[in-house]
Amino acid sequence: MVEKSNEQQSSPEQLPSALDLGFVFQLHEDTNELWISFDPIDTSRELTKEQFQRLVEEAGYTTDNFPLLAPNVSILLGSVRRRESKDICISIPVDGRAEVFFSPNKLLAGMVIYGAEGRGKLVDRPMIDQAIKKARITHGLLEDALETLASEDLNRSLRNSGQVYCSVIAYGEALENGVDGHLELLIEDASDRRFQEDQHGTIDFLDRGEFPFIEENTPLMRRHPPTKGKPGCSVLGKTLRAKDGKDINFKLKDASVKTADDDENLLIAAGSGLPVISDKGVHLEQVLKIDKVDIETGHIRYRGSVEIKGDVRDGMQVIATGDIKIGGVVDAAFIKAGGHIECLGGVIGHTGSEYMTDKAALVAECSIQARFAHEALLQAKQEIIIGNQVMHSKLVAGTFIQVQGKGQVVGGSMQAVDLLEMNSSGAVSYTETHLEVGECAQLQETYTQLLSQLNRLEEQKYQLIELARKVRKAGAEELAKKKPQLIKAKEALQLRSAHLNKELTETEQQLKRYYASKIQINRRAYPGSQITVAGHQYEVNKELDKATFVLKEDKVQIQQ
Template identity: 35%
Template sequence: MEEESPNGPDLVLTLDPRTRVLTAALAYDSRFPTINAMWLRNCIVTAGYDTLRIRPDAIKGLIAQYNAGRTVPPIDIADTVDGSLEISLSRDGLTARLTIFPPRGGNAVTRAMLLDELNAKGITEGILVAEINRAISTGEARDLVIAHGREPVPGEDGSLECLLPDTRDRVPNIRPSGRTDYRDLGDILVVRAGDALMRRHPPTPGVEGLNVLGRPIAPQPGKDARFAAGLRGVSVSPDDADLLIATHDGQPVRVRGGMVVEPVLTLKSVNMATGNVNFDGNVKILNDVTAGMSVRATGDIEVGGVVEPATLEAGGSIVVKGGVVGGLGGKAAGKDLSAHGIRCGGSFSATYAQQARIDAGDSIFIDDVAMQCQLTAAHHVRVGNHRRGHIVGGLIRASLSVRARVIGSASRVRTELEIGSNPALALTLQQKAEERDQKENQLLEIGKLLTLADRNPGRVPPEVVARAEQTAATLTAEIGGLRNEEADLRFRLDLAQQARVDAEREMHDGVTITLGEQKLRISQEVGPSTVRLAEWGLGVFPLAEDKGLG
């Protein structure tokens, strides 16, 4: 096919049907001494060849020859190009993507061409027919997903299921809201030898996936959950390797990686006749603890009666069914009783407390009244559940919240509350960060050794490489655990900045509240209210019933 150009020298364009190459011939005409690329482009468009792929260098050469006053013999200036396609696979083989390159004067990509390419690449699974049809009809596609395999489903991690109700838990647990439910810590639960305590559920293998080539993809199996080594008072059942049973009578306590059974010592009372008590396990006292005595236990302590000015120390929780009468500022038989106090690693619960010093690693719950006490809790202090719920005088410290029905008294008794401070928590966070830094430095050095071994085969003995890889895996796991612990500690410190004091009924003049460097003195009686940090400092707000402790 030949075409001539208007408004200029005679340009003859010829498309060879065999080679599908467009040639141009141009006789020099002195009436048109020069031409330019725009004129030539218009000629090509007018002739209907604008979709062909132009050869830029050939166009430049043609213009240069003509402008030099020479006739230009036939020269190839453009090519007919059929449409083409490209199918790429993702690295994991789960996805196939299509890109269509449109034709330049040639034939468009057809559905048959695309299916042939899929077949050539072995893509047989998860083909998206609708997407393919849409791409063919529009003639356009750029990284279009046209096949998607079936992703593997990771296995579920193994778990340890407690088979007992209301088991004491020695693993700290704070809700995301920072709230803690008021609870009676209750009686010591006792199990007998042979009782089932905990069941291990194995991990699941997951569900196999399938890539677009029809090849299976192995799933990530769940992580195994194992009973920790050295659990006291328990063993794996000889008939069931996934069942943990008690080996002797005692109190079951849930710990990380399982459960322990702690022995229980039961006494009618603790007095001069029994002497002081120091027991590795749990202590249950049916009646009272008299003045001047001490009871120390690695587990929990339960007292059925009253605790007079005495010392109680427990690694777990302490429950006093009666009340606590402390010795702050008091003497008996010429002895200073103020040195006596109560300390526990878990929570403390009592009906009432008077002139008592109580420190709890978790929270303090007093049902009736706390009068002239020194109470310190790592999390919450709650006074009042079924009874009056009065805090009168003394010093109350809690990292997250203090809540009572009435705080202070009409007689303006000095009552001090400190919230939000937990130096021990900040110190622990610093120690964990330092420990992690040390392990990361160790891992870095081991990484250098493994890199050297990888780049220089045979230079490092295989046994050294194996030990290094094992150590690296152990360090990586330990670093991950420390990061999780740091995140938990930071979360708890952040919660402390949201610390609050809640008075459900009223708060009296004479109450002073401190949060860090902020201090607020209540100068007149206020009704149901909350004291918390605001932009300007500590402020008093109407009590939000949906906040604080339940």
């Protein structure tokens, strides 16, 4: 008897029938919606959600076919509790659906399958095909993936699960841009006149050692033609146009080189000489080798490169279109090169010389490297590198100046665009030493003028808009008459605006470079060091250890 009692207690509570509780179910065959009407009667009672679920299933409406709408069930049970009549839908079937998505470049299409709910229609192949048609996918469809998405087993497993299934259904074909033509250097040793930047964006001076020399018919450079681009296709069937590679041709500077008779893409030496790399080509220069330059040799003016084993004496001139390499010291002489200048000795001038030809003056189209500079003038469009010290000299470089070794800079001035680097500046005995980077007064003036021109252009645009309004008010006849002139004026303003904005952007980029310039003193800056960064000045009035001067918030500030 005890066991039977326990079994009865553990079994679910017996519920009256739906009719006994005041419920009437109604299935709308056209929509498969399940409705219920409640009219309170004497036997009506409150129900929990679980009890109501059992009541629905006992009425023959299983959860699989008729999942209940929880909010509506809560409303209904509230009415039962208050014994209020209620007519409400408790289950609505939801058809499964297929949605298509694309990658941003339209080279990939995918599909998401949402499972049906209740007696909703399962996703099938016609539904998938319709979604594909609506999305206009015509290329690269994956039939196996589509069959999987349309399979009955998959869609039955998704029914009432609240889950989705996603798969790629189509792949496009990516375009392949052509490869630009390029030039391959076939010789290892050559004088390189091109700008060479390191990983930090600074110009790197290359010590080329001895001048290389090649013989006639030596292969110098090979041209690799560009390749054609391969068009692609999106999953929508749209052709994706690819760019062909840009062509590049040899730039023959003179008759010292030529293309090979049997290969138009091969550049060879037409004679013997020093190979020099330039933009889009190589040319040969003759190398003049002499022991020294003094009153016995006279001035040297040479179309090519010059190698001097010894010194260049006072008052002498060495002018060459190529590189100049000096093994000794340059006294108060004038050296000018169309390429690089390398002085393994130092440069020594004389104080108070009136003419440049009487000073120790080195002028290079590319870079200058010397052991030291004393009362000298050095000008280079690229970098200047000094091996030890600079005394009472003037150095001007288009990129940076670096003083290595002891790194002493005493007196005179140094000016560069990007960087000055040394160990110490000035001297204990207060010696004015001017250090300047990023001089950009003219560039700032240009920037201001461009802004002013753009402002005036905006005023002209406004005037043109007002004129167009007046013409429209004057009537269709007047508009037809003036329209070509208005369009022409508008196009002219747009063209001018585009040109000015391009110039403004380029100027801004240049100014950013100048504003980022710095002076780096790795050991000590003595009083008397006059610092200028992008036109902003700072005077060192006490000894500073290891200081880097930068421009920040329109002031020269020190980073230590």
